[in-house]
Amino acid sequence: MTIEIHPQGKTARVVVAGELTVYSVAEIKAGLSDAMATADDIEVDLSGVTEVDTAGVQLMLIAKRNPDKKVVFSNHPK
Numbered sequence: 001m002t003i004e005i006h007p008q009g010k011t012a013r014v015v016v017a018g019e020l021t022v023y024s025v026a027e028i029k030a031g032l033s034d035a036m037a038t039a040d041d042i043e044v045d046l047s048g049v050t051e052v053d054t055a056g057v058q059l060m061l062i063a064k065r066n067p068d069k070k071v072v073f074s075n076h077p078k
Contacts, residue, residue: 002048003031012039017048020056029059036069047075 001018012035016028035042044063049056063071 001027003028005031005035007035007038010039011041011043013043013045015045015048017050019051020046020049020059021051021053022055025055025059028056032059032063036063036066036071040068041070042072044071044073045075046073046077049077052077 001020001024002016004015006013006015014032014035016031018024020028032042032044042063044060060073063069
């Protein structure tokens, strides 16, 4: 699992690759928190995600619920 954060002023692009599961969700949450601390608009690119479980879905829902941030998930696996 890897997470890359590409800040651009008040926006950030977060690229996640590998598993988005209970085994990696804590690390991904930390990366998302870092991005959300400095950016108001966050795009999370999931094109490199190979597996998602309920812990990963929970993390995505929690990120979307932040009323002060706009979080968009793109390129999610089908």
